[in-house]
Amino acid sequence: MPSALVLGAGIMGLSAAWGLSRAGWSVTLVEQDPVPNPRGASVDDHRLIRHAYGAAAGYMRMVDEAYAAWDLLWADLGEVLHVPTGVLALGESGEGWLAESRAGLAAAGHAFEDLAPGELAARYPMLRPAGGGEAFHMAAGGVLLARRIVAALARHLRRRGVAIEPGRAMAVDPARASLRLADGATRQADLLVLAAGPWAPRLVPGLAGRVVPSRQIVVYLEPPPAWRAAWAAAPMLLDLSEAGGFYAVPPVVGTPLKIGDHRFSRQGDAEDAREAGAAEAEAILALARPRLAGAAAYRVLGARACYYDVTGDERFIVAPLGPHAMVMSGFSGHGFKFAPLLGLAVAREDRSGLAAWAAGEGGPLPG
Template sequence: MSKALVVGAGVTGLATAWGLIRRGFAVTVVEKGPIPNPTAASSDHHRLIRWHYGDQAGYAARMGEAFAAWDALWVDLGTHHMIETGVIAVSSEEGDWADTACRTLDGLSIAHERMTAAEAVARFPHLDPNLAARFVSYTPTGGALMANRILEGLRDWLTANGAEIRTETEVTAIDPDQVRITTAQGNDFAADVVIVAAGISAPGFNFPGAPKLVPTSSTIVYVEPPADLATAWQGAPSWVDFGGFDDLWGIAPVDGLPLKLGLGRLSLPGDPATGRVASEEKIREIVTAYRGKFRDIERFTVTSAQTNFYTVAPESRFVLQRSGKAVLLSADSGHGFKFGALTGLDAAEAIAEPGRFDHVARRMAGRDI
């Protein structure tokens, strides 16, 4: 039985371990914190999964596979950790992100419903009555992947299926030639293959020939609508864009959680060790950006806010790269969680079938449709 070492227990690392065990590997996962790790890119109540993908046709074309991979994981876990809300994308000017995304979907024959701003407001009364939109695109599939529950479910499934999981164990060195890792505790682990899926920690390992991976911040704000708007928000869709170039995205209220507001234009390179404070100024800027989008947003109550970090690779593409018997796996760039289960199956395929490695790497990078 081949042995695999996985460094990092975010969704990418845990899903890869899942894929490898399904292919008969013995797996050890090493994580520097707990699972879920609150400082990891994967950790939060939930993450958005949606069909709209701007001009990245290679990724939009794989979303059907991504949903199917999650379904396969739910079967193994014996439970379902996705809440379907549907997703809207709003175009306010020709050539903006949502407009481009809809052209991409049309080119791939992926169904989505278009409606006018008036039709959208009538159907979704939480929207601002004066919503400025050329059109609103809607898909009934998509919504919230319950991130921390998925990480916990994968951890428990891996343990039950023979994986060794070492938490609170920081990896300090990786030897691709000897297929060995060293930890801060002085322990060495060896295997037939080492997979570096360390997220924001990956740049610190100086993986030979690795592309530049840039730690990037993302501040999100959780808000509650006033009581008189609670009914309007029942059954509301999540959203991936509200037109223009602000990159507004978020998740509707689900499972007792308030709605989650994101503002992509504030995502900038930063230091994960010092940049995690969500300032009052940034919180106000995010909430203010939703004026004209949601009805009476100025009356919403901020319940919490946080700044997470993720890594961005060149062209925001996923990275699967070999050096000796080590593999660098960086499937993030701000859009990785929705592909988490599929990334695990992809990486396991590339590792178990070395002749297909380059093909899988291109596919994961969105270069093959």
């Protein structure tokens, strides 16, 4: 049985281990922190899955494949950790991300409904159609319960016989498919998969500069009583203006309402504390207030930072490092939805075309 060594037990490393184990590999997974890792970008209440993708038509096309991979994972886990919500996309004008998403969705035959400002206010009274603006609603899309997914997948892998070992990698040798750990020990296998998130640029030659850590702040809110029922039934909200939009995740299955900035700071260090400062939280609230009716009545429950690994063009890096190693990196804020699909792809015997496909450059994965 071939052996695989996976570094990192975030959603990408766990998904790679899942795909490899299903394909018949003996897998060892090495993680520096507890699993689920409270410092990991994967470990939050939720992540989003949706087809609206601006001009990134390659990733829009991958979403249907991603849904199929999630269905396979749900069958393995014995539970579905996804809440359908639909998508509400907003914009100050019909240009930019909103227009590009409309065009891409229409070309691919995905159904969506345009909403005039008056319709927006009537359907979603907790929102203000700031500046008039434009909007569309899409029934497909939902919330992935990220923290629960990571925990359930780790449990499943252990049941499958995947070894999850503690260890902090200090150096990697792609040619030998090996890791040197902080305690001086080494680990080696037939295949090494590096899925170390924002820590990866320190370890992988050539990745530093292409991928940078990015400190991202999210704020958790309790809506005022008048709007709680509306938010509980709300779709995910994407207001992705480059001038300062935000996203909002509705309070599903007991989670809080969450808002964040879709833009990337491209600043900070993965070792930084995850507590968010008051000024950081206020910057996110300032983005959302123009869209929230009665914004002053919302109660702030907390705020935290997570660290993404970000490329300049927000394209994923899933590429070989020689014949015995691979790197999975640069997943920005939008990689979670594709994790099981990418894990299955890494486990393929034929990985030709994988790098271009994962970068959103083509159609279905070749082969």
